[in-house]
Amino acid sequence: MGEDVRSRPVRADARQSIARILDAAQSVLTGDPSASMEQIAATAGVGRATVHRHFPSRQSLLDALVEDLNARYRSAFERARVMTGPPLVGLYRLTEMAFELKISHPFVIGLTPTAQSAGGPASDPEMQEGLERLFVRLHGAGEIDVDDPAWCRRLYVALLHEVHELPSGSPALAAATDTPADGVGARVELLVRTLLGALGGSRRRAP
Structure with a gap:
């Protein structure tokens, strides 16, 4: 039970990060389809490592x-x-x-x-x-x-x-x-x- 309680904020934070990254990707790539993952991370307000943790490749981000x-x-x-x-x-x-x-x-x-x-x-x-x-x-x-x-x-x-x-x-x-x-x-x-x-x-x- 204790483990489940501790894990819930992590899952919520991950969902929020993913949502920010996807919103940023839509905005950045609309203006520049060749924009880098680093540019998307900066717009989302997260680190590059966070983007790559959720989306290991550019194609995985596009699929998402x-x-x-x-x-x-x-x-x-x-x-x-x-x-x-x-x-x-x-x-x-x-x-x-x-x-x-x-x-x-x-x-x-x-x-x-x-x-x-x-x-x-x-x-x-x-x-x-x-x-x-x-x-x-x-x-x-x-x-x-x-x-x-x-x-x-x-x-x-x-x-x-x-x-x-x-x-x-x-x-x-x-x-x-x-x-x-x-x-x-x-x-x-x-x-x-x-x-x-x-x-x-x-x-x-x-x-």
Whole structure:
């Protein structure tokens, strides 16, 4: 019992150090993708040895950044209540959070050539399954006609990437909403309108 009590502050300190290092890495590498581990350590306010203790290599740090982004996507999925609330509302909430993560984590999003598979719904099996369950719910609610959740998920992920890449002055964003076209809301509205239009649904057939 005594050993467990003594070990808890160490584990908490380690988690805090890892969180600081990951936040620093995201910030430093966004500005300079070739930045050294020493620069990351300085920004995190820890010693170089601390960084290397948690991340023995640069690749291990990059892998941890991707996993951290995946964890944030999974958290967003839960907070959006896509499995318990109205599915269309969940789609809007999840999409908003996904765009916010893309904006706040540009380095990790850009780690792979396609940028779509650097963490998140494109590469995480748990998120893939969750998205497909969401599209099953959307189909059951009559929001979409297409009864192929895997295809719906792939289309959604592709749209996330393409809409994220649109410049803020894009006519497509300006036409999507009355809100400022450079905000997240315009991107969410454009994606959801485009997605539902492509997948059909009884709501769009109603007079």
